[in-house]
Amino acid sequence: MTARTAETRELAAVIGLEVHVQLETETKIFCGCSTEPRDDEAPNTRTCPVCLGLPGALPVLNEAAVEAAIKVGKALGSSIPEETQFHRKNYYYPDLPKDFQITQYDAPVCDGGELAFSVGDDRRAVGIERAHLEEDPGSLTHAGGSIDTADRTLVDYNRAGTPLMEIVTAPEFRGAEEARAFLAKLTEVLEYLGVFDARRDGSLRVDANLSMVDADELGADGGVDDAVLADANRTEVKNISSHRAAEKALAYEETRQRNAIERGREIEQETRHWDEARGITVSMRSKEAEKDYRYFPEADLPPLRVADWKEEIDIPELPDARRERFREGYGLDGEAAAKLTSTKQVADFYERVAEAFDPDLAATWVADALLGELNYRDMSTADVEGRLEEFARLVELVDDGEITAKNAEETVLRRMLDDGLSPDEVVAAEDLGKTDDDEVAAAVAAAIDGRQRRPRNRQRAPAGGTGRLTPVIR
Numbered sequence: 001m002t003a004r005t006a007e008t009r010e011l012a013a014v015i016g017l018e019v020h021v022q023l024e025t026e027t028k029i030f031c032g033c034s035t036e037p038r039d040d041e042a043p044n045t046r047t048c049p050v051c052l053g054l055p056g057a058l059p060v061l062n063e064a065a066v067e068a069a070i071k072v073g074k075a076l077g078s079s080i081p082e083e084t085q086f087h088r089k090n091y092y093y094p095d096l097p098k099d100f101q102i103t104q105y106d107a108p109v110c111d112g113g114e115l116a117f118s119v120g121d122d123r124r125a126v127g128i129e130r131a132h133l134e135e136d137p138g139s140l141t142h143a144g145g146s147i148d149t150a151d152r153t154l155v156d157y158n159r160a161g162t163p164l165m166e167i168v169t170a171p172e173f174r175g176a177e178e179a180r181a182f183l184a185k186l187t188e189v190l191e192y193l194g195v196f197d198a199r200r201d202g203s204l205r206v207d208a209n210l211s212m213v214d215a216d217e218l219g220a221d222g223g224v225d226d227a228v229l230a231d232a233n234r235t236e237v238k239n240i241s242s243h244r245a246a247e248k249a250l251a252y253e254e255t256r257q258r259n260a261i262e263r264g265r266e267i268e269q270e271t272r273h274w275d276e277a278r279g280i281t282v283s284m285r286s287k288e289a290e291k292d293y294r295y296f297p298e299a300d301l302p303p304l305r306v307a308d309w310k311e312e313i314d315i316p317e318l319p320d321a322r323r324e325r326f327r328e329g330y331g332l333d334g335e336a337a338a339k340l341t342s343t344k345q346v347a348d349f350y351e352r353v354a355e356a357f358d359p360d361l362a363a364t365w366v367a368d369a370l371l372g373e374l375n376y377r378d379m380s381t382a383d384v385e386g387r388l389e390e391f392a393r394l395v396e397l398v399d400d401g402e403i404t405a406k407n408a409e410e411t412v413l414r415r416m417l418d419d420g421l422s423p424d425e426v427v428a429a430e431d432l433g434k435t436d437d438d439e440v441a442a443a444v445a446a447a448i449d450g451r452q453r454r455p456r457n458r459q460r461a462p463a464g465g466t467g468r469l470t471p472v473i474r
């Protein structure tokens with residue numbers, strides 16, 4: 001710390017994230033129990049001697065979890081070692097039946113890497129320190145209050161042993177908004193890889209570390225010296241389970257620390273808990289140090305050679321690359337390309353429609369009409385996966401001038417989604433067959449004409465004058 005007085009110090013926040021994501025595998029990481037909660041399952045029923053930590057039970061590593069981890073490493077540009085190793089992290093907590101967690105220590109499956117993302121108009125890239133595999137503990141329910149007020153706590157080991165990947169970033173975020181944008185991008189990448197389901201309850205949990213440093217300690221590139229970081233007392237906020245909560249918790253924590261420092265108080269190095277209901281962080285305990293955990297190699301799991309294995313594992317095209325290809329290949333503008341690559345499912349769906357028709361027309365109908373209507377109904381493209389031909393038929397009806405674009409969206413598409421009818425069924429039921437309205441017919445004809453004259457891969461017209469067949473009235 002410098003000798004300057006509290007009032008004259010200009011402060012800057014430094015943030016690093018530890019992101020825990022559940023990997024989508026059928027069975028748990030060290031046993032054959034399912035990872036999929038059954039409807040209304042009773043607590044402590046999706047368990048076995050291994051995930052209950054009973055004496056003598058031995059772990060057997062799930063191949064699928066390692067494959068998923070290698071995919072994540074490839075996507076983040078990590079180096080994947082020849083050999084990786086599991087360790088025991090020893091601590092007592094009721095959600096951990098063995099009193100140690102099988103995790104990784106000095107030979108994680110992914111070392112280093114980086115993830116680029118956008119914040120508003122800025123492009124940022126944050127370093128990944130490591131990403132490793134571990135087992136999820138059980139879950140605790142604090143009955144009749146929150147963690148610091150409940151009078152009793154219930155434990156359920158159904159979740160225990162679900163494969164987790166912990167992704168640790170470098171302390172390179174400069175604010176809560178950046179952290180949120182990073183999490184959104186990370187989620188997108190993980191979903192593209194097919195290793196993660198963001199809709200699953202509790203599938204993402206974040207520990208958010210924040211400290212305040214003197215603003216003039218920030219280098220030109222925004223980096224901060226290791227010695228300064230080591231010196232800065234940081235808090236680690238736990239119990240964050242959404243992107244939004246991460247942003248809120250970090251913003252709260254930044255304000256709290258700033259106020260404390262400005263009043264001349266020291267920041268305690270501690271672990272804090274995000275209280276979602278109250279929107280505040282509360283102190284839990286002084287921060288544990290690494291030596292407290294007595295890490296040692298997990299003798300029941302020999303070192304795992306991944307040298308050859310990693311060569312056999314391929315990853316799909318990732319969102320940024322796909323976005324770029326949609327712009328270049330289909331001539332979409334940035335906004336349409338972003339919308340149409342927001343999930344792999346949407347992108348796949350779009351490409352299938354684009355192949356059947358004109359990419360431009362497909363973009364208009366998928367990005368503007370379909371996604372809007374799905375979103376309104378809390379549905380996703382997964383819900384219409386099997387109806388691609390019907391959707392293509394809808395576009396064809398408009399393209400052929402059989403129905404107006406307005407009717408297509410406001411009547412046909414909506415009834416397709418609400419009543420499960422096919423486009424032709426809706427047209428018949430609603431008597432939408434070719435309209436006599438001269439104005440509409442003329443507009444359709446003119447638009448079709450316009451579209452046919454356009455070369456295929458031209459740049460889409462900017463917003464306002466879109467490349468739409470006819471204006472879709474919303």
Ligand code: ADP
Nearest residue numbers: 014015016017169170171209210211229232234
């Ligand atoms: P620990 O083992 O105590 O959790 P690590 O060194 O593994 O500590 O770092 C955990 C996280 O804390 C990382 O995401 C890292 O970026 C972040 N971090 C480290 N130093 C700071 C700091 N001064 N301010 C904010 N975050 C930090």
Ligand code: MG
Nearest residue numbers: 018207209236
């Ligand atoms: Mg930590």
Ligand code: ZN
Nearest residue numbers: 031033048051
């Ligand atoms: Zn089990």
